[in-house]
Amino acid sequence: MERSSVTIIGIGPRGMSILERIVAFARTVPLPLQVNLVDPGECGPGVHLPRQPQHLLINTLASQVTIFPFAEAVQIPCACEAPSLTEWARAQGYRRFGEQFVKAGAAGGGEEITDDDYLPRQLLGLYLSWAYAQVAGAAPPSMTIRHLRQRAADMAPQPGGGYLVELENGFSLASDFVFLATGHCRNKLTDEEAWYRNFAQDHARYNSKLGFVRHVYPLDRLAGIAADATVAVQGLGLTAHDVVAELTVGRGGEFVTEDGELHHIRSGMEPQLILFSRNCMPALARGVNQKGLAGRHQARFFTRDAVAEMREQRLRAGLGGQLDFDRDLFPLVIKEMGYAWRTVADGVAPDAGWYAVGEDEKEAIDAMLFPLRGRSFGSAAEFRAFFRNCLEQDLCEAGRGNLGSPAKAAADVLRDARAVLQDVVENGGLAPASHRKFLNVYNPAINRITFGPPCQRNAQLLALMDAGVLSVAPGPNAALRIDEERSRFALYTKIGNGTVTAHADVLVVARLDTYSPESDDSVFTRNLVKRGIVRPYFNGGFHPGGLDIDYANHPVGRSGRASSTLWAVGCLVEGAHYYTHALPRPRIHSRQVLDADRCVRELFTQLAARHPAAPKKRAPRLASGLALQRC
The missing domain is CATH 3.50.50.60 (FAD/NAD(P)-binding domain)
Incomplete structure (x- = not known):
């Protein structure tokens, strides 16, 4: 049986999720498969290098970080051991010694790593390297994996289908299917x-x-x-x-x-x-976690159903499905945050059917999101005193925890409602002017109060x-x-x-670049655009960044057509998608995993069509799409 080839360009965390799903599917549908991994660095870590000092921390509790899928989120389970970052660190013998995390060995000592620890990115890099070894080691005999430690320089479609991928050293490899997962970018200088x-x-x-x-x-x-x-x-x-x-x-x-x-x-x-x-x-600092590993605010107002109903009403009225964040959605966001704030402040949840945002919570939430609104400062000393006071007050609130502080409970709503925000923003969900304002005004405010250090x-x-x-x-x-x-x-x-x-x-x-094919400095992106394989995503006349893709993550080329044998995931599609850089969480239907599962499911649907007589250990349902809650 002829061997099909798949190339993953970029094998950091996003590429890892693709590879993990390919291995899981290949163990169920053992088709002859060659998987090429194109990345100049180690497989797994991406930018989270194992060789970096321990004073560089991840900004998420290590117990809420994993690279593996939640078993209930995917139909075909992970083929190897699937610990969270914290579980892995404990199993490897790491313990806390002051501000350092060291393998204790037989001598012991130090303190056990807890679910409330923020671990160094060095350990995240080591964990991702270990995870790659586990995933690659679980590949079935029908599948071979080859790592080419090069950057991709060019890619050209082939007359018979598939692509010819050219590497920086001049080597070329033919591939039937390609996944673009190159991760964080570097833009040209303005x-x-x-x-x-x-x-x-x-x-x-x-x-x-x-x-x-x-x-x-x-x-x-x-x-x-x-x-x-x-x-x-x-x-x-x-x-x-x-x-x-x-x-x-x-x-x-x-x-x-x-x-x-x-x-x-x-x-x-x-x-x-x-x-x-x-x-x-x-x-603003993250509040002490009091929700456990997978606890989240249960939304009453700002829900996926509410957003869907709002779109449906506009469509029925002949107004189109695009929404305006200020008019349609921000009032629901404030109501949801206010409900969480009031629940903690009063110690009991209000009746959702009667709840209206009170002045206390409205003022508190507005001060969090837009602290400079209506303020002026007479001197540098006055502003710096205000800055310091904000830090000190916020640290007090953070110490009270995300179930003990009204402010932190309200801020956490935006993290817990990320899937709803994705439904709102993605694939042209907002009118172009509203989309621009959301990214320029609301998104920085959300990041500042919700995803801080x-x-x-x-x-x-x-x-x-x-x-x-x-x-x-x-x-x-x-x-x-x-x-x-x-x-x-x-x-x-x-x-x-x-x-x-x-x-x-x-x-x-001190900021990371956002990806756009118009500003990316890589030769690879430049050649993809030149060949018409990809084009920038536009919502009307607004380019929020990222590649244009269809609903199955296939890049749309200059001609307006998408290629069914090419996928793009992660930072490359931040524009058509929203908030693509978050790593998966244990026990949560995480976006990174669901996207990878959907794309690889389609890959194996196409492979099965090429090899109709292929044996199956346990036939997966290869229909596209999963109606699962995500984060």
């Missing part, structure tokens, strides 16, 4: 960024500390920053926390607790840090401020300029009746 880069290069002779870091990962890119430099860090999200950790703890600084207070002990190698962003507000990170910010290592810009909306006379970068902030200026020697852009 004109403004090229200006900053050229300025840093041209003026380094006048200021030896001058530098511009556009892409921070891997973080050893920061090694050249001088200890006596002032560094402007653009961003206050999770990437900024990595930069801060690398330039403080990574430089030998220490955090110690004395009399219940966290302090930073300087090593003398830390540069001076200035954080700034558009609104210049901190990402562990408490310890924001406590460290306060300690660094006290130690004089870190400050924030004088206010929001700082304008970034270059000061040629001083050969430094300058932040100009209008505040009160004047403008306050802060100077820096190094500019670090």
